Every structure is written in structure tokens, then in C-alpha cells.
Amino acid sequence: MSDLLREQLSALMDGELPHEECELLVKRISTSADLAQSWHAYHLIGDALRDQLAGGDAEQLAPRVREALTEEGKERFHHAGRWRRWSTLVAGIAVLGLAGLAGSLITSHMDSGKVFAPSGASGTRVGSAIHVDWRSEPQPVQAELSRYLMMHDPYGLTPNPSGDKAGGAVTAMPPLNTSAQGGQSSNTSY
């Protein structure tokens, strides 16, 4: 799925997609399994969290996710304008309803508070508009990048496209040179 589609999907979830784009996107969702899967992912994550959390935690989760995202929504709201946000959301829902697709999903989505506003979209535009997406690289290159990502940030939250498939049994490697060096100004070398 392209970044543009992903961003459009995010905007639709946010109610920030222009009406004419809503219509086109819904047509695409109805014909693209990949896109439909992504659409479902927003809903499924909430369900997955519920399934795997203890009762008390699960009850608190949805409102807190919503709370956190509402905070951000307010900021966007401020910039985008109340009318545009709600009119596009209503238009989006209407179009989806007409297409007979995901209407019930939206209802359950809103009711359950599983409102995920993927805030990465705006930033991703900045980052990925110019550069080739990692996932469009040849498979061996992707595998190499995945290995490097694991080494770069083994404890980070960034999901690895190749997961653990890139791996295998490894031996711990000690550092050869652990002394910190280098300066803090421009043209620094080490």
C-alpha cells in the first residue's frame, strides 16, 4: 500500500479527508484487500489489546487511548476548523454507508472509543515524499535493513517489517573499542 493511500486512510479515520477523496477511497477499499486489511487493523488493535489485558486494565484502556488522541485531535481541530472536520467525517461515513462497506465497523469503532488517529501521517509526508519506502526495496535488501535495524535499536518500538524472520542464531559480540571520542562541533571527525 502506498504512503498516499495510507495517509488518505488515516485522514478518513480522522474525518479530515475531503469529500471527493472520501468517495474515491471507499471505492478503493471495496476493491483492495490490502486497503481493507489496513482499515480493519485500526479496529483490531483495540480488540487485541482487550483480549490480552487483564479485566480492570481493559476497561480503562479505550477511554485513555481516546483521551490521549483527543488531546491531539484538539490541536488539529484548532488548525483545520470544526466545521470541516465534522462535515468531512459525516460525509465519509455517509459515503461508506452508501457503499455498504464498513458502516457497522465505523459505528462500533466510534462507540467503543477505538479511535486511532495515526498522527504519523503528516510527518511521514515530510519524510517519505522524497525517499523510496523501505518496503519497496528488493527483499534481500529489506532483510539486511531489518537486521541492521535490530542492531541499531534492539529495544525500540519500531516494528520491523521482516520481524524475526531476518534472524537466526547469533553469538554475542563484544565491543572492540568502547572508548567514547569525538568533539561536538561541526567538521568533527574521529
Add this chain to the structure above:
Amino acid sequence: MRSGFLLLLAALCLPLTAFAGPNPEAWFTLMQQALKSRSYQGNIVYMRHGEPAAYRLVACSDGYARLSSLTGPPREVVRGPHVAVRIRAGTAFMVVREPRHGGAPLPFPPATQAPVNQLARWYRFELGGWSRVAGENARLVELVPRDHWRYGYRVWISRSSDLPLRSQLVGPQGGVMEQAFFTHVKLLDESTARGLIGSKAMSLVKQAASSPKAEAANACPGAAASGAVSIHGLPPGYHLLRQQCQAAPGARIAVTHVILSDGLSSVSVFVAPHHTGGATLTGQTSMGSVHAMGRIANGYAVTVMGTVPMSTISRISRGVRIKTP
């Protein structure tokens, strides 16, 4: 006398951020102290590139932590003070030394323990408003980059626990590139946290940390060996943290792994022998906010990667020099 005692008791019960006042650097320092001294568990939602993911984290004040994915492919990482072990099917699948460069066992930024005065050279600290995150009141502290060589960060610090409850990576035009936030945090005593991390998982970390250090000596042959790789013209603020010979998971040949940092963001440089027809990145690529650039130099594949602007990646890549044997 009694009221004085009660006042003192009340003051001792207050979180340190209650005394931080309007100074964002003080808030940040107290957050760093809390990350070192608190044991806690929580659920984290991470969002990037329109894709949400959920994790559960248990962190102990002794430096151990366990991070488990709740969505997507199963993934589990156990971290000790100086080692991170990725676990698969109950066994160590990958070992990385000095994870996060001695930072706190928090899987999202700003988990750095770098002194605030060092960070302040490259980031301007600003105090924002109050929000509610994970059911707690939290104060926003912004780290605004002073130049274009790094991204900005926003962190919401709990008033009650001093822990960072929410974090955002901010792009050059102010857009949020990725964010992580707790949906729930519970403070624990150390023994409870250790129990939740699990003795078997902690043993794996200890075992990895105490493994012999001899085997890497001949693992990075030729020009990829230590001392043969140097980087010139680093962007301002970035300095060498560590250079090591490390086996990539599933790869037959070890690579030289150079880690650079400005105290908050880090960049990795990987140098490996290039084989014609092999899997090597040439050019630029991105996965969300993680950028990478690859090129061939003197028969070696040089790959630079990090959550920093592509211009930073590109400048570092251009500065890599390899001395052939």
C-alpha cells in the same frame, strides 16, 4: 510540632516535579532520575506511519526491563543494565551490548541519561501546558532542535510519578512523525517488578552479559576491523559513542557497527565487505522516521541508519572513510 511533622510528611510524599516550577530543564532532570529509580509496569501504544502497535513494559529500578508486543508478530526483548536480549521461543535470539547507550529502560525517547546541559547545546527546552495522559496529570516539556541536523521531541511528564507518559517525535515542519504513550502505568516495588520480568529472562540477560569477549577478535576481517573505519565532517553535536564488531542476526559475516549520538538521537554506521550481487542498499530509503542510506566504498558496503533527518544521514555517509589493509 505535630502540624510541622505533618507538613514535612506531606512534602516528602510529593513528587519531585512538584518542586520543578517553571524550569523545563528541571522537569527533564527529574524525569531522568525517575527513570533510573522507579519500578513500574504499563501498556504502551505506539503509532507511526499510520500503523498502531501495542506493547507491555515492565521496568525495574535495577536496570532490568521486559518489553512484549501485544499486537503484530510476537516480539519480546529483555534488557539488563548493559545488554538487550531478544527472545524467541524461550531462548536468546539476538544479543546487543550497551543498549541505548546506558540510557533508561524506556523503549521510546527521550530515555537518555545525557546531562541536560549537554543536550541544551543542541536542543532548546520549553515548558508547555498540562494534559491528562494515562489518567494522570502530565506537564509538556518540548525539546526544540537548534538546527536542522536533528528532530524535536515532546514529552509529557507525570506530576505524580515524574515518569514520561507520552512522547512525540516532531519533524522539521512541526508535524508529529511518531508517538508513543502509556495507556496505563502502575508503580511497583522492585521485587514485584523482578518477579514480573521473570528469573529465567533475567538469567538470559546475565548469561549474555558475562559471555566471553574473545570471539569477536577475528570476526571483522580486513578493512571492516576496528580502526580501519573513520568518519569525517560529522554534523554538529554528533560524536562517537562506540565502535564494535558485531554479528548481524542470520548473517555469516560480522560487521563493524559505529554508533554516533548527539546525546538524544543516535545514528548507526554499518560497514561490511561488499559481495557483487549481494544484498546491499545503494541510495536512500526510509521507513517512517527511520532513514537509511547505502553506498559502496573501497569494496565495502556502508549503510547509515537512524531516526534523524536524511540530510544528517547523508552527511555522515559521505564522511565515512575506509582504510583498506
